Amino acid sequence: MREEEQPSKKEQRRQQIIAGALKLFARKGFYTTTIPDIARSLGMSAGNLYNYFRSKELLAQEILRSVSSYLGRRIRYVNESDLPTREKIRSIVGLYFETALREPEMIDFFLRIYLSNREVFREGCEGMVCVNEFVTEIMIFFDEGVARGDLRNQEFFSAFGLFMGYLGGMVFLGGEQMLPKPLPEYVDEVSENIYRALKTPEAS
Amino acid sequence: MNSPVRLLWLSALTCNGNAHALLNYPDLEHWQHRFEWLYHPLLPSRFSLGELLAQQPECDILILEGTLDSNFSKAGKDLTEWIEIFAPAARAVVTVGSCATFGGIFLEGGEGRSGLHFRRGERRDAYDALWEKSISLPGCPVQPEILASTLEMLAQETPLDLDVYRRPLLFYGTTVHNGCTRNEYFEYKIDEHRFGEMEGCMFYEHGCQGTYTHGSCNRILWNNVNSKTRIGQPCMGCTEPDFPTTGLWETRKHMGIPARLPAGIPKRAYLSLAGVAKAFHIERFRRPILDPVERYDPMKEQE
Amino acid sequence: MRKRVELIEKIEGEAEVSYTYEGDRTVDAQIRFLSGRGIESILTGRPPLDALAITPRVCGICGHAHLIATVRALEACYPELRISPKAEAVRELTLTLELLQNHFKWLYLTIWPLLFPRESVTMKAVEPSRIAAEAIALLAGQYPHNSYAIPGGIVGEITPLERLGVADRLERLWEIFRREIADVQMQAFLRCDRIEELQRKEGDFPRILREILDRGWERLGCSHDRFIAFGSNGLFVSGKSLATRITHSLDLRHLREEPVEGSLALHVLYRGKVYETGPLARAMLRKTPLIREAHRRWGDSLPTRIMARVCEIPHLLQYAMQLTRDLDMDAPAWIDPGPLPAQAQGTGIVEAARGSLIHTVEVREGKIAEYRIVTPTQWNLGSGPADRPGVAQKALIGLHRDDQAELIFKSFDVCSVCTTH
Numbered sequence: 001m002r003e004e005e006q007p008s009k010k011e012q013r014r015q016q017i018i019a020g021a022l023k024l025f026a027r028k029g030f031y032t033t034t035i036p037d038i039a040r041s042l043g044m045s046a047g048n049l050y051n052y053f054r055s056k057e058l059l060a061q062e063i064l065r066s067v068s069s070y071l072g073r074r075i076r077y078v079n080e081s082d083l084p085t086r087e088k089i090r091s092i093v094g095l096y097f098e099t100a101l102r103e104p105e106m107i108d109f110f111l112r113i114y115l116s117n118r119e120v121f122r123e124g125c126e127g128m129v130c131v132n133e134f135v136t137e138i139m140i141f142f143d144e145g146v147a148r149g150d151l152r153n154q155e156f157f158s159a160f161g162l163f164m165g166y167l168g169g170m171v172f173l174g175g176e177q178m179l180p181k182p183l184p185e186y187v188d189e190v191s192e193n194i195y196r197a198l199k200t201p202e203a204s
Numbered sequence: 205m206n207s208p209v210r211l212l213w214l215s216a217l218t219c220n221g222n223a224h225a226l227l228n229y230p231d232l233e234h235w236q237h238r239f240e241w242l243y244h245p246l247l248p249s250r251f252s253l254g255e256l257l258a259q260q261p262e263c264d265i266l267i268l269e270g271t272l273d274s275n276f277s278k279a280g281k282d283l284t285e286w287i288e289i290f291a292p293a294a295r296a297v298v299t300v301g302s303c304a305t306f307g308g309i310f311l312e313g314g315e316g317r318s319g320l321h322f323r324r325g326e327r328r329d330a331y332d333a334l335w336e337k338s339i340s341l342p343g344c345p346v347q348p349e350i351l352a353s354t355l356e357m358l359a360q361e362t363p364l365d366l367d368v369y370r371r372p373l374l375f376y377g378t379t380v381h382n383g384c385t386r387n388e389y390f391e392y393k394i395d396e397h398r399f400g401e402m403e404g405c406m407f408y409e410h411g412c413q414g415t416y417t418h419g420s421c422n423r424i425l426w427n428n429v430n431s432k433t434r435i436g437q438p439c440m441g442c443t444e445p446d447f448p449t450t451g452l453w454e455t456r457k458h459m460g461i462p463a464r465l466p467a468g469i470p471k472r473a474y475l476s477l478a479g480v481a482k483a484f485h486i487e488r489f490r491r492p493i494l495d496p497v498e499r500y501d502p503m504k505e506q507e
Numbered sequence: 508m509r510k511r512v513e514l515i516e517k518i519e520g521e522a523e524v525s526y527t528y529e530g531d532r533t534v535d536a537q538i539r540f541l542s543g544r545g546i547e548s549i550l551t552g553r554p555p556l557d558a559l560a561i562t563p564r565v566c567g568i569c570g571h572a573h574l575i576a577t578v579r580a581l582e583a584c585y586p587e588l589r590i591s592p593k594a595e596a597v598r599e600l601t602l603t604l605e606l607l608q609n610h611f612k613w614l615y616l617t618i619w620p621l622l623f624p625r626e627s628v629t630m631k632a633v634e635p636s637r638i639a640a641e642a643i644a645l646l647a648g649q650y651p652h653n654s655y656a657i658p659g660g661i662v663g664e665i666t667p668l669e670r671l672g673v674a675d676r677l678e679r680l681w682e683i684f685r686r687e688i689a690d691v692q693m694q695a696f697l698r699c700d701r702i703e704e705l706q707r708k709e710g711d712f713p714r715i716l717r718e719i720l721d722r723g724w725e726r727l728g729c730s731h732d733r734f735i736a737f738g739s740n741g742l743f744v745s746g747k748s749l750a751t752r753i754t755h756s757l758d759l760r761h762l763r764e765e766p767v768e769g770s771l772a773l774h775v776l777y778r779g780k781v782y783e784t785g786p787l788a789r790a791m792l793r794k795t796p797l798i799r800e801a802h803r804r805w806g807d808s809l810p811t812r813i814m815a816r817v818c819e820i821p822h823l824l825q826y827a828m829q830l831t832r833d834l835d836m837d838a839p840a841w842i843d844p845g846p847l848p849a850q851a852q853g854t855g856i857v858e859a860a861r862g863s864l865i866h867t868v869e870v871r872e873g874k875i876a877e878y879r880i881v882t883p884t885q886w887n888l889g890s891g892p893a894d895r896p897g898v899a900q901k902a903l904i905g906l907h908r909d910d911q912a913e914l915i916f917k918s919f920d921v922c923s924v925c926t927t928h
Binding site: 433 | 520594636
């Protein structure tokens with residue numbers, strides 16, 4: 001029995017470290033946050049934390065995987081629904097903004113740490129390896145949209161950039177308190193804009 | 205000695221490609237000893253078409269080549285009648301090539317055309333009575349080894365496991381991708397491919413259908429020496445019901461994602477694996493295999 | 508007047524000949540092909556490159572010639588296009604190998620059984636044609652039915668491994684020729700103009716010749732004595748001739764197809780006249796000494812026609828051996844020609860086993876708007892009214908025996924499937 005409990009306890013502790021580090025990284029940035037800072041916020045020793053993650057880079061990479069996995073799972077839920085393409089876009093935009101509000105550090109991590117400190121992720125997160133789950137679901141969404149004749153066929157990245165750049169920009173403006181209205185009130189218009197930008201001329 | 209198995213080869217709308225391909229079977233001479241051709245469009249045969257109609261001899265295996273056409277007659281008799289005369293007594297009916305099986309290339313050339321049991325992938329019921337004894341050997345043409353061994357197995361009464369299109373699993377149970385010498389470029393998602401080279405995989409840009417086409421082209425080599433994909437021609441999917449698809453030299457993609465994926469692989473699984481494989485820069489695959497200037501040094505890579 | 512309809516079998520399908528007799532002498536022979544597949548309409552509306560996969564399927568014995576005609580027609584759609592000497596030579600090689608395969612099959616599967624029905628020689632056709640097919644497959648992936656020639660060159664790289672495989676197989680084909688067909692020395696044979704010398708050699712061809720002469724059939728099967736060949740390469744020259752009077756300039760605008768009553772094959776004319784195409788035409792135009800000599804003695808008759816085809820084999824082999832030897836291994840196999848123009852027209856000409864093959868493609872809005880194929884059998888087997896007979900039709904007039912008719916008909920080497928594309 002003990003042997004089975006121990007890894008699960010260890011795993012719980014790992015998850016706590018990821019959650020705690022995520023908050024600190026998102027708030028203070030990657031370089032100004034130190035391993036002792038993270039350990040202290042969790043009431044553990046830096047030495048003990050190193051038992052879980054050998055370096056700050058590896059910890060950041062693990063966080064990225066877990067954020068990607070979280071968003072990927074939620075988008076997969078949308079992909080597996082019977083919603084029309086237009087509604088799917090609305091759901092994805094909705095869940096993204098909702099995550100930005102409820103778990104702001106997740107989106108912040110994506111935008112401020114991952115995209116701004118590429119060198120941290122160069123070894124270990126080559127290409128899309130650490131964001132695979134998230135990107136795969138976006139690919140599946142696009143693929144089905146095109147297959148149904150709703151979305152205009154194009155290069156993946158031209159569509160991906162439009163979709164994710166737009167959402168990232170809105171969350172950034174929200175985070176900087178520059179939006180006159182709360183983020184969720186933009187879901188309809190943002191979704192409609194994305195749909196119109198990506199749809200085929202024939203789709204309504 | 206057992207009496208030879210009597211074969212009757214009937215051609216409908218055809219290019220004769222399957223009949224010619226059989227002539228390339230490496231051991232045709234010895235293989236033929238166990239059979240007797242009541243009729244073959246090229247090889248010496250016991251009867252002429254006129255004699256066949258006049259004498260109506262029984263055949264053990266009826267072989268059909270070419271697209272069936274309701275307007276097609278042979279030696280003054282509709283093809284339907286030929287089938288009605290010779291099929292009932294036959295032990296098996298073998299459709300050779302994609303035309304006789306699914307309709308093939310000539311399907312679109314006129315009204316009333318189809319394969320024996322299928323029109324593309326759609327089942328027809330005109331010859332339902334023959335369904336149980338029919339074997340489909342699609343391909344454009346069928347590989348002679350497949351035809352020779354299928355006929356041999358039928359002669360020996362060896363049971364054949366078949367798929368939904370009645371293709372023997374022994375030959376159509378795997379994909380054309382299996383055994384392709386360009387496999388590594390597919391596995392590691394090297395999507396650049398240029399014609400005229402030994403390197404690269406035609407799946408990503410140039411329409412290769414090998415990963416979802418059922419056949420043995422890279423397991424049983426063509427003419428004993430080669431295959432289309434090995435030389436660098438994309439597989440055109442000639443053993444499948446929808447052959448020929450349109451746009452044969454270009455991979456159809458949805459936002460950069462191949463619209464058709466390897467047989468049986470879920471999209472999510474494929475994309476996840478592809479995402480991982482693509483992330484890594486593998487030097488060996490970026491270089492020409494024959495590079496006199498910067499020769500690849502296997503020892504160096506192991507360090 | 509008596510009439511007789513005969514179904515000619517094993518000519519890559521069938522054809523029907525209806526003879527009209529006066530007494531026991533044929534005065535007309537109408538040739539009918541009874542099915543059509545509609546390849547030209549199947550191509551319409553498709554992306555132009557699809558033709559590379561579709562047209563080889565016109566024919567199981569000469570599909571490669573269709574591929575090369577298609578690729579040439581597509582390449583002619585580009586205002587400018589360059590292919591490397593290597594790609595050009597490899598295409599010539601596979602095409603030449605296909606001609607060889609045809610000639611062996613025709614000799615032993617078509618002609619031999621009519622002259623010596625009791626002797627089974629199937630393997631004499633099968634062995635060399637299989638070897639030729641292997642050599643094609645080494646370069647082109649498979650045979651029959653590949654699409655390895657594409658605008659700009661060929662799909663894959665050719666290495667010394669493939670070249671060696673081809674060279675060795677060409678040697679084997681030459682050995683088979685000497686062992687079975689005629690035991691001659693290549694260089695001496697290519698220059699030879701003495702029929703008696705060939706007749707004295709060991710082999711099946713001298714035997715065929717002796718048999719035809721013994722039967723007194725050497726003047727049978729004469730036709731219009733007008734020859735045409737549109738294709739030219741390192742071996743063949745293009746032009747037309749009336750007997751031995753040669754004109755080298757040809758203009759495709761003078762080519763016209765016309766329907767034949769009751770047949771699904773179109774008759775084809777140049778400046779309103781029928782012409783014979785194929786090995787005899789090619790030999791007349793390139794003045795092959797032995798064939799010129801046969802023509803001088805017997806005219807454009809049965810033995811001349813058979814000899815022209817059989818004697819093309821050493822010429823083809825020598826050409827293929829030279830191509831293989833001279834192959835520039837350092838040249839690129841493919842030079843990217845860029846996208847095919849969305850509006851264009853192009854014609855591709857090939858000397859196929861049975862003669863000139865012409866493909867014309869018209870591309871509009873990036874799709875095939877029209878595709879036209881003129882096959883050798885349309886030239887040779889086209890049927891006209893009795894006072895304006897086609898080539899084979901004329902050769903079949905004036906005969907007294909039915910067994911002569913089938914041999915003469917098949918001496919043209921008919922390809923029913925090509926004709927009924």
